[in-house]
Amino acid sequence: MFADVSVTALAVVLGMSAVTYATKAGGFWVLDRVEPSESVREALDALPGGIIVAILAVRLLEGGPPEWVAGLAVVAVAHRTDNVLLAMVAGVGVLLAVRGGTGVLG
Amino acid sequence: MSPDEPHLPADSTSRPAESTATDGQRRLEFSAAGLRAGFVTCVPVALGVGAYGIVFGVLAREAGLSVPTAVAMSATVLAGAAQLIAVGLWDWPIPVVAVVGTTLVVNLRYLLMGASLRPWFSRLSSQQAYTSLFFMADENWALTVEDLRSGSGRGAFLLGSGLAIWVFWVAATALGAVAGGVLGDPAAYGLNFVLTAIFLALLVGFWEGRGTLLPWAVAALVAVGVHTALPGRWYILAGGVAASVAEVMRGVR
Numbered sequence: 255m256f257a258d259v260s261v262t263a264l265a266v267v268l269g270m271s272a273v274t275y276a277t278k279a280g281g282f283w284v285l286d287r288v289e290p291s292e293s294v295r296e297a298l299d300a301l302p303g304g305i306i307v308a309i310l311a312v313r314l315l316e317g318g319p320p321e322w323v324a325g326l327a328v329v330a331v332a333h334r335t336d337n338v339l340l341a342m343v344a345g346v347g348v349l350l351a352v353r354g355g356t357g358v359l360g
Numbered sequence: 361m362s363p364d365e366p367h368l369p370a371d372s373t374s375r376p377a378e379s380t381a382t383d384g385q386r387r388l389e390f391s392a393a394g395l396r397a398g399f400v401t402c403v404p405v406a407l408g409v410g411a412y413g414i415v416f417g418v419l420a421r422e423a424g425l426s427v428p429t430a431v432a433m434s435a436t437v438l439a440g441a442a443q444l445i446a447v448g449l450w451d452w453p454i455p456v457v458a459v460v461g462t463t464l465v466v467n468l469r470y471l472l473m474g475a476s477l478r479p480w481f482s483r484l485s486s487q488q489a490y491t492s493l494f495f496m497a498d499e500n501w502a503l504t505v506e507d508l509r510s511g512s513g514r515g516a517f518l519l520g521s522g523l524a525i526w527v528f529w530v531a532a533t534a535l536g537a538v539a540g541g542v543l544g545d546p547a548a549y550g551l552n553f554v555l556t557a558i559f560l561a562l563l564v565g566f567w568e569g570r571g572t573l574l575p576w577a578v579a580a581l582v583a584v585g586v587h588t589a590l591p592g593r594w595y596i597l598a599g600g601v602a603a604s605v606a607e608v609m610r611g612v613r
Contacts, residue, residue, distance in 0.1 A: 263429045266454050270446060271436035273464040278493045281474030282481060290475070296611055297604040298468050300575050302441060303566040304603020305466055306559050307576045308583035308596050309448065313556050315584060321553060325560050332561035339411055341564075345557035346550040353550075 324349035388480055390488045390515040397512075398504070398520025405499045405521075409440075410528035415554065416443060417536020418543070422551055423450040427537040434533035438497055438526060441562060442466045448555050449593060458593040465600055473501045477518065480508050484515050495522020497529075574610055579603035 290298075314321055328345035332338065413434065420430035425447065437443055442463045449459050474493055481489040496504075500521035507517045543551070566572070583599035 260426075260429075262454055262456075263425065264432060266456055266459055267429060267433045267436060269456070269460040270433065270442070270463045273460055274437050274439050274442065274467050274470070275494055277464065277467040277470040278474050278496050279490055281471030282478060282489065282493055283474075285471065285475030285478065290472070293608045293611065295472060296607050298472055300604045300607035301468055301600050302466050303563065303572065304575060304579040304607075305445070305462065305596055305600035306441070306563050306566070307579040307603065308599020309445065310556065310559050310563065311580035311583045311599070312587045312595060313559075317553070317556065321556060324553060325556065328557045328560040329564055332564035336565070338558060338561040338565075339415070341561035342415070342554060342557040345560070346553055349550045349553045 320349055320352040323352050387513045388483050388515045389513055390484055392516075394512075394514030394516035395520035395523075397514055398500070398507070398517035398522075399524045400520075401507070401517075402500050402503055402521035402524035405503065406524040406528040409497075409499060409525050410532040412440065413529045413532025414536035414539070415558070416440070416447070417533040417538075418540035418551070419444070419536075419555060420447050420450075420533070421537045421540030422543075423447045424452060425450060425537070427534065427541070430537040431530060431534050434530045435526070437463070438495065438522075438529065439463075439467055439470075440497070440529075444555065444558060445596075448559075449596075455593060458596070462593070462596055465597060470496065473498075476505060477501075477508075480515060488515065488519075492516070492519040492522065495519055495526055497522065497525050500525050571610065575603040575606040578606040 314325060317325075324345045327348040328341045331344040332341035335341065416434070417430055420433070420443075421427070425433070433443055433446070445462055445466055446459045449455055449462065473496060477493075477496075481492070484492070496518060500518060503521050504518040507514060579599040579602050582602035583595040585595075586598040587595035
């Protein structure tokens, strides 16, 4: 099982942790010295949502109508319950049902 | 780790300085009691993080990460959204620039979160502050700001609550990764849709009213356009940057 531990994969993980720590510690370090402008604040705040939208746009476009229907179910449940896991389960359930659900839903 | 409540108050870096600097000024201790309080307060939240960690472990495994790689990622990166996106990008050979670059950009919001702790953390030793910041995630950051604003003076609260999240997140990742290896065909369980579903649910949490529509529409259009025009994963960064630009333009208008 450990045969697939690749040095490259661990190096990538290290790279990810380095840039992540740089953001966690960097904000305290840099912004202790420079007050960020309102525009910078807005730009930083909009990034994660924009990236997730970008990923979703392409994924959903390639997913086709069954995923769009399931996606609507996810949004509806997430909006109502604020629970990511519940929304995920609902979405997968709807997808399997739409696909004619062999296996899990029977 | 799931940014369920990712909204930074627009003035998150300045408010605590003004409003609570006086009562916070009284005393700030970095004590075992504060550490314990942070840990205990965060356990219910960390349980939720754990459930999410299991899903992450399963997805990581399906994406081709080994169990040790998945666990190492959770233990050293400790950032849910970024880790899920990385797993979504994972391929062979690994697109190194896309994975590390996207991680950086997704996590840039931590700059503001770290800065918001400044009124209290600037009074800790460097070692205390910079160790604590490693354990900062969305959930325990929110709890910590709340605790420190109340004037508790518990300088070790972020570290304690972060340790609670770390323990559950790492253990759950291991559990999910091991379980994920046992599952059969991912399509049979709809697993290939799970990541899409999680991103959609996270996105609902990022919604801040109708004003969010413009940057998101721009991000989607730019992403689809760039995806058709360019190979690789540039569409992700392009979409994120486009959303940022649209947001700033909207404010200017």
